[in-house]
Amino acid sequence: MTAKAETISLIGAGLNGPLLALGLVKRGFNVEIYERRPDMRSVRISAGRSINLALSTRGIHALSEAGQWNEMRKIIIPMKGRMMHSVTSEITFQPYGKNEAEVIHSISRAELNIALMNAAEDQGVRIHFQQRCTGIDLKTGALQLRDERIGEERTIESRVVIGCDGSASAIRGEMLKLSRFNFSQQYLDYGYKELTIPAGPGGKHVLETHALHIWPRGNFMLIALPNVDGTFGCILFLPFEGADSFAQLATASAVIKLFQSRFPDAIPLMPDLADNFFANPTGAMVTVKCSPWHVDGRALLLGDAAHAIVPFFGQGINCGFEDCTCLLELLDQHGADWRRVFSEFEEARKVNTDAIADLAVENFVEMRDRVADPRFLFRKKVELALEAKYPQLFVPKYAMVTFHRIPYATALKRGQVQDRMLTELCDSVERMEDLDWSKADRLIRSQLTPLEMVS
Ligand SMILES: Cc1cc2nc3c(=O)[nH]c(=O)nc-3n(C[C@H](O)[C@H](O)[C@H](O)COP(=O)(O)OP(=O)(O)OC[C@H]3O[C@@H](n4cnc5c(N)ncnc54)[C@H](O)[C@@H]3O)c2cc1C
Known part of the structure; x- marks a missing residue:
C-alpha cells in the first residue's frame, strides 16, 4: 500500500459508514465521517427507519471481521422462525432453517449504530455531526458541507470520498448530473409505520421471544421483532391508497377499528396504538439501481446509496x-489503487445487489400472503427434507440468502430452478409420505450442480 496515511472522507455515520471506517483504519488510513444528524448518543433522535433489524450471516461475517460480533452478541435476540398470527388468533410456527443454528438475529438499529460509532471512534475515526454534505466537485473531490447548527457552508478537499449516505444519497445526486449515469428508482405502492408493543410485567416479552411475528393479511401485514428490553418493534405495511390503506386511517377510531378487525390478538398488546400511530411518520419503500458507482478513483457509493432495496428479505x-x-478484501489485494479497487468492487457487487433487490420485492408477496397458505408451508417442509437429503445440491432459497454467503445472483438463479422443481414435486401431493423421491432425485441431479458453500 502506497499512501498509508491517506485520509478518506465518508459521508454518513449510519450503519455502513462506521463499519467501513473500522476496516479502513485497521488498514492504516485516516478516516473522517461527516454526518448530517446530531450525535444520537447525546441527543434523543430517531435512529432512522425500522426500530430493529434482522441480522444474518453476511452481516455477522462483516461484524466478525471488524472484531465487533462478540460485543453485538450482548444486544441481539435470536429468532428461530416465523410465528404466524391468523385473523382468528391461531398461531403457526415455521422454522427459518434446518436446525437451531440457522436463526436470524433481532438487533436494535440505534444500539447497533451506537456500538459501531463507539468502536470506530475508539480506533481513531473522527465523526463530525450535523455536517450535511450538500455537494461534491467530482473533478477535484472538493466536498461542500453545511454546518446544520449555524447554517455555515464550507468546502474541504478530499482525495477519496465514499458516499455511505443512504437511499437519498447526496453523492449520488451529484453523479446523476454526469452524462451516461444510469439511474432508476421504483417506489412500492405500500408504506410502513413503526409501532411498539411494550414490555409486560417484569420487563418480559408478551409474545414468544425467539420468533419474528407476522400477521399476514393478503395484501398487507403487521410484523413484530423482539428487543432486549422486553418490547417488540412492530412495522405495519399497508397500501398508501385504496381499501385497508393509510389513506383510510385518518382518525384514532379508524386505526383501532382496523386492528380490531384484522389484528385482534395484537390490539390488547398495544395500549398506546393510536398515539403511536400518529406520532410516527409513514415511510415509503424504494428500490434504487444505478451505475457506475464510482468516478475516477475519487468517489464511490456504498450501501443504500448505491443500491437501496425494500426490506422484505431483511437483507439491506x-x-x-x-x-x-x-471493498476491504479488494484493498488488501490491490492496495490504494482506488480506480482499480472501485471498478472491481462494482463489478463484483452490482450483479448481486441487483439480484437481492429483485428477491426482496418477490419476498413481500411471500410474507404478506403466502406464509398463511398451508400449501406454501408444505413446500417449505419439502424444501427442508430435500436439503437434508442433498445438502450440497439443494439449499432452500431463503437459506442461501440468509444462512450462507453464496452470491445473491446465484441464490436468485438456483432459487428459480428449485421453485420450478418444487411445483412439479408438490402440486399433486398432500403429505410428505407421498413425495416422489425418485423424481426428486432425477430433477435435482439433472438440474443442480454442487454448491460451493460460503458460510
Ligand atoms: C422498514 C425497514 C426495515 C428494514 N429492516 C431491515 C432488516 O431487518 N435487515 C436488514 O438487513 N436491513 C433492513 N433494512 C434496510 C437497512 O435499514 C438499510 O439497508 C441500512 O440502513 C443502510 O445503511 P446505510 O448506512 O447505507 O444507510 P443509512 O442507514 O440510511 O445511513 C445513512 C446515513 O447518512 C446520513 N446522511 C444522509 N444524507 C447525508 C448528507 N447529505 N450528508 C451527511 N450525512 C448524510 C444519514 O443521516 C444516515 O445517518 C430495513 C429498512 C427499512 C426501511
Missing part, C-alpha cells in the same frame, strides 16, 4: 455490510 444492511467486506 446485511448486503451493505457485505459491500464493506468486499
Whole structure:
C-alpha cells in the first residue's frame, strides 16, 4: 500500500459508514465521517427507519471481521422462525432453517449504530455531526458541507470520498448530473409505520421471544421483532391508497377499528396504538439501481446509496455490510489503487445487489400472503427434507440468502430452478409420505450442480 496515511472522507455515520471506517483504519488510513444528524448518543433522535433489524450471516461475517460480533452478541435476540398470527388468533410456527443454528438475529438499529460509532471512534475515526454534505466537485473531490447548527457552508478537499449516505444519497445526486449515469428508482405502492408493543410485567416479552411475528393479511401485514428490553418493534405495511390503506386511517377510531378487525390478538398488546400511530411518520419503500458507482478513483457509493432495496428479505444492511467486506478484501489485494479497487468492487457487487433487490420485492408477496397458505408451508417442509437429503445440491432459497454467503445472483438463479422443481414435486401431493423421491432425485441431479458453500 502506497499512501498509508491517506485520509478518506465518508459521508454518513449510519450503519455502513462506521463499519467501513473500522476496516479502513485497521488498514492504516485516516478516516473522517461527516454526518448530517446530531450525535444520537447525546441527543434523543430517531435512529432512522425500522426500530430493529434482522441480522444474518453476511452481516455477522462483516461484524466478525471488524472484531465487533462478540460485543453485538450482548444486544441481539435470536429468532428461530416465523410465528404466524391468523385473523382468528391461531398461531403457526415455521422454522427459518434446518436446525437451531440457522436463526436470524433481532438487533436494535440505534444500539447497533451506537456500538459501531463507539468502536470506530475508539480506533481513531473522527465523526463530525450535523455536517450535511450538500455537494461534491467530482473533478477535484472538493466536498461542500453545511454546518446544520449555524447554517455555515464550507468546502474541504478530499482525495477519496465514499458516499455511505443512504437511499437519498447526496453523492449520488451529484453523479446523476454526469452524462451516461444510469439511474432508476421504483417506489412500492405500500408504506410502513413503526409501532411498539411494550414490555409486560417484569420487563418480559408478551409474545414468544425467539420468533419474528407476522400477521399476514393478503395484501398487507403487521410484523413484530423482539428487543432486549422486553418490547417488540412492530412495522405495519399497508397500501398508501385504496381499501385497508393509510389513506383510510385518518382518525384514532379508524386505526383501532382496523386492528380490531384484522389484528385482534395484537390490539390488547398495544395500549398506546393510536398515539403511536400518529406520532410516527409513514415511510415509503424504494428500490434504487444505478451505475457506475464510482468516478475516477475519487468517489464511490456504498450501501443504500448505491443500491437501496425494500426490506422484505431483511437483507439491506446485511448486503451493505457485505459491500464493506468486499471493498476491504479488494484493498488488501490491490492496495490504494482506488480506480482499480472501485471498478472491481462494482463489478463484483452490482450483479448481486441487483439480484437481492429483485428477491426482496418477490419476498413481500411471500410474507404478506403466502406464509398463511398451508400449501406454501408444505413446500417449505419439502424444501427442508430435500436439503437434508442433498445438502450440497439443494439449499432452500431463503437459506442461501440468509444462512450462507453464496452470491445473491446465484441464490436468485438456483432459487428459480428449485421453485420450478418444487411445483412439479408438490402440486399433486398432500403429505410428505407421498413425495416422489425418485423424481426428486432425477430433477435435482439433472438440474443442480454442487454448491460451493460460503458460510
Ligand atoms: C422498514 C425497514 C426495515 C428494514 N429492516 C431491515 C432488516 O431487518 N435487515 C436488514 O438487513 N436491513 C433492513 N433494512 C434496510 C437497512 O435499514 C438499510 O439497508 C441500512 O440502513 C443502510 O445503511 P446505510 O448506512 O447505507 O444507510 P443509512 O442507514 O440510511 O445511513 C445513512 C446515513 O447518512 C446520513 N446522511 C444522509 N444524507 C447525508 C448528507 N447529505 N450528508 C451527511 N450525512 C448524510 C444519514 O443521516 C444516515 O445517518 C430495513 C429498512 C427499512 C426501511
